[in-house]
Each structure stands twice: as C-alpha cells, then as structure tokens.
Amino acid sequence: MKSNDTILIITRNLPPLVGGMERLNWHIADELSKDHQIIVISHSQAKFEATPQTSFYGVRLNPLPLFLLLTFITTFWVCLRQRPDILFAGSGLTAPIAVFWAKIFRKKSIVYIHGLDIGTDHLFYNWLWIPFIRSSDQIIANSSPTYDICISKGICIRKLSIIHPGVSYPPKPKNDQLIQQLINQYQLQGKQVLISVGRLTQRKGLNEFIDLSLSKVIDKISNTILVVIGDTPNQSLNKNLQSKELIIATAKKLGIEKNIIFTGNISDDDILTSFYYLADVHIFPVKHIPEDPEGFGMVAIEAAAHGTPTVAFATGGIVDAVQHGKTGYLIENQDYQKITNSIIEILENKASISEQTCMQYAEKFAWYHLKSKFEKVIVSL
Structure with a gap:
C-alpha cells in the first residue's frame, strides 16, 4: 500500500469514554493522520475530542446493537462515497464491519486485537466475530500473550504482528x-x-x-x-x-x-x-x-x-x-x-x-x- 492511503477507522472506543483502548485509538488516528487521510466512525460524543486532521462520522453509542447497526450502515455509506483504501477496526467489536465491507469493496482490512477481543469464551462471539477476525488481511495484537491467544484461535501467523499501546513521553515535568x-x-x-x-x-x-x-x-x-x-x-x-x-x-x-x-x-x-x-x-x-x-x-x-x-x-x-x-x-x-x-x-x-x-x-x-x-x-x- 502507499504512504498516503485513505484509512477508515471504525471503533466504539474513543474519548470521552475512559480507558486504555480509548486513548490508544485516539493516538492511532492522530499519528496516522500525519501521512494519511483519516476518516473515523465512532460514537457521536467522540467528535468533540477527535483529532482535527480527521473526518468524523458519529453514531449513537447505546444500546450496543443499535451502535453496531448504525456503524454498519455508515461504513457502507462512507465506502461508497469516499472509497477508503484500508478499513481499520480499533477492536474486535467492529471487526466484522470492517472486514465485511473491505471484502465487498475489494479493499484491505486491519483489526487491532485486545485481550478480551480474542480471549472471551462467549459462544455467539466465537461463532460470528472470530471468523471475521481470522479473515482480516492483517491482525495486530496488543501484547505477546494476546498474540499467543490469537494463534490458539486459529489466526494465521503470517497475518499477525504485535504493536503495544503507547505512552506520552517525555511526561509532563513535575509541577x-x-x-x-x-x-x-x-x-x-x-x-x-x-x-x-x-x-x-x-x-x-x-x-x-x-x-x-x-x-x-x-x-x-x-x-x-x-x-x-x-x-x-x-x-x-x-x-x-x-x-x-x-x-x-x-x-x-x-x-x-x-x-x-x-x-x-x-x-x-x-x-x-x-x-x-x-x-x-x-x-x-x-x-x-x-x-x-x-x-x-x-x-x-x-x-x-x-x-x-x-x-x-x-x-x-x-x-x-x-x-x-x-x-x-x-x-x-x-x-x-x-x-x-x-x-x-x-x-x-x-x-x-x-x-x-x-x-x-x-x-x-x-x-x-x-x-x-x-x-x-x-x-x-
């Protein structure tokens, strides 16, 4: 792929929701926007904290099934109008949406996997979500143990890599x-x-x-x-x-x-x-x-x-x-x-x-x- 590809990031996990996944997805969008055109689909409140270089599309956060449905429809609309080169799922939750539309529009897909994304024993999730994750073009694990769980769930090792979440460094000086x-x-x-x-x-x-x-x-x-x-x-x-x-x-x-x-x-x-x-x-x-x-x-x-x-x-x-x-x-x-x-x-x-x-x-x-x-x-x- 080229260094100036258009990347569509699809995630529920963005600030102002609180947590490590939320900070990570924000920084992924921010860092990649330096060399790529970034489009983000997430919950509506995230618009106010989205990085200024990105195009943003918001959907309702709750209930979860409605979030997934609206995200699915919005992703189709964005792919139809803007033809992103890469669809990136910020967690396993949105992996089926990213992978499905990437295949329909003949684009590439990447899924970032956190521990619970792949380690859960939820039967329906393992039946539906895991096959979509396996079908992604690239899967990024957030740690070596997550990487090992991915392999145990049948994900092809050639698709796997590890990118750890990050930290603001150097930290703010002591006040x-x-x-x-x-x-x-x-x-x-x-x-x-x-x-x-x-x-x-x-x-x-x-x-x-x-x-x-x-x-x-x-x-x-x-x-x-x-x-x-x-x-x-x-x-x-x-x-x-x-x-x-x-x-x-x-x-x-x-x-x-x-x-x-x-x-x-x-x-x-x-x-x-x-x-x-x-x-x-x-x-x-x-x-x-x-x-x-x-x-x-x-x-x-x-x-x-x-x-x-x-x-x-x-x-x-x-x-x-x-x-x-x-x-x-x-x-x-x-x-x-x-x-x-x-x-x-x-x-x-x-x-x-x-x-x-x-x-x-x-x-x-x-x-x-x-x-x-x-x-x-x-x-x-």
Missing part, C-alpha cells in the same frame, strides 16, 4: 506546586503512597488486594495510603465490575478504610501526572481470568514514564509492560504474600528500583514510535 496542593488536599504529608489507576472491575482485583495484601502492608508500614484513581465504568461492555461500596466495606471490615482515598476518574492530565510523581509504588493486582485477560497494562508504562515502579501479578499483557526487577516486580501465581513483600521492599528501600531505568524503559513505548510501527503493517498489505 511541585500542584503536587504540594494534592498532598495538602488529601492529607498525604509524611505518607507512603500507593496508587491504583484504572476502572473498577473484577479483573483489576482491587478488592482482593485490599483484603489479602494492603492490610498486611499497613501492619508493617502504618503510614501507607492507597489512592484509587478511577471508578466503576458506566459504558463498559464488560459487566464484571467492582463497586466502590464493596471495596469500602472490605476496608471497614479490616479497619483500614482511613488508609484508602478515592479520587474518581481524573481527566486533568496535570493532576494525573502529579499523582504518578508523588506515588511511591503503582500497584496492579490484576487477577488471572483466562476468559477475561488483561490485554496489556498501559498504566504500568505510564507509571514508569514518571519514574514510578509497578508491582503487579504476572498475567496477560502485563508481562510486556513491567520489566521484572528493573521497572518493578512481577508476581507469579496470584501470590498475595509475595506482592505484599515486594511493596514493602520498595517502600523501605526506594533505591531498589531506579527512576531512570523506569523512564528509559517507558521511552520504548512513546506514542511517537507508533506511526512507524503501523506503517510496516500498512506497507505489507
């Missing part, structure tokens, strides 16, 4: 005044700060971490505070959620509710950056759920970009996002005692993980590398 404001606002003076960043779902395992690990960390280091950044996602297609109320109830049972702070979702990049800087450890206690895998773990890269180490369970794509012993620790087999010990080790000996090493590792995932990685896939079509 000492804002950091101090946050310390004062949340009474973090003299505290050891753990942060959790992400949606409250069963897979993220925050409630289990508080129950089986955090209380032990606090027993050892009493001034430890966990700052939870994120909330239960209202628009998520994954309904296996954990509520703030459930987590608070668990903390109260253990008598540590005063050691946990909920900020809710943070859309202000300056505030989120400041939390990454002031944190001592980013915790990522994702549970191993084969039918609901963690696709990558971009928040671990974001933490590393700010010099903050991550302690996580070694499951799904997290194994690509954390370099064991250098940018944090990967804990096997859901070993809560070991994750407790690793957190305590970092809190008691902050020099054990180098800020500089964390930042150097994160640079490999900078968004500005994304375009060249995608160009290799596009040229191969």
